Amino acid sequence: MPTFFLACALLGGGVVLLQLVATLLGLDHDAHDLHAPHAHDAAQGLHLGSLRALSAGLAFFGLTGYGLLRAGWGTPAVLGLSVVAGVAALVVVAVLLRLMLRLESDGTVRxxxxxxxxxxxxxxxxxxxxxxxxxxxxxxxxxxxxxxxxxxxxxxxxxxxxxxxxxxxxxxxxxxxxxxxxx
Structure with a gap:
């Protein structure tokens, strides 16, 4: 079981790290988000299906599960708390993405x-x-x-x-x- 949680943490954290590096190198153009065309409109709700949100959720799920198992917690409690931590991270990242998208402007002079x-x-x-x-x-x-x-x-x-x-x-x-x- 610890190997499963560690693999989730490494996979989710690795994707987050790759996204960070791509963003810093200017290679990030929102092609990684799973959404319909024009879903960048902030009024369309949370981006729970975005790769950023999913990878953050997976990373926190894995880190929480691995840490709680190492601390001696029982498997049912570890699974429950890990799911809560993963979902919380997914929602927090989705909310932050939505707030950032509200800052966008098309810049069109009318x-x-x-x-x-x-x-x-x-x-x-x-x-x-x-x-x-x-x-x-x-x-x-x-x-x-x-x-x-x-x-x-x-x-x-x-x-x-x-x-x-x-x-x-x-x-x-x-x-x-x-x-x-x-x-």
Whole structure:
């Protein structure tokens, strides 16, 4: 019986160690998880079937069983406590994986979020929608540059503007930002 528990501990611990090394070397791309496509969405529950969770559970099952047998505990108690330790490790790792996946962001900049945001003319914009210039603005925590048109008069470089509409997938409509009086 001790050999069985030791084998479980070595197998589970070995897989955990291999995953750690693969992660440190940049070879970890979630290909080891047993789940359906798009199961990386944190809203889909715990990843109890992931290789990380299963290998941690197996390692703790084996370590607990081996340790309790060496301490002189009886076989029924050792089996029961080992299963509890293995399941607890499996659940803890699955919960930690779920919490880490909540931190993920797809990073997609959504141009529609630019409406009513302040911007600055980067490349002069011809007036009366006669052509496009460019503006820069801070959008979703990053500095972005988009083509821009205006229905007003020409807007020179450096002019503060406000985005009022999205007219194409990569083009914004802007208006001159009114100057605010100084107090």
């Amino acid at each position: 141009i529609e979020n630019a409406v009513w945001q302040p911007a600055t003319v980067y490349v002069p914009i011809p007036g009366a929608r006669a052509g496009a210039g460019k503006v820069t603005l801070s959008l979703q925590g990053r500095l972005v540059e988009y083509q821009a048109v205006t229905g007003e008069g020409a807007l020179p470089t450096g002019t503060p503007v406000t985005v009022v509409d999205v007219v194409a997938p990569d083009t914004l409509e802007v208006v001159r930002t009114p100057a605010t009086p100084l107090d």
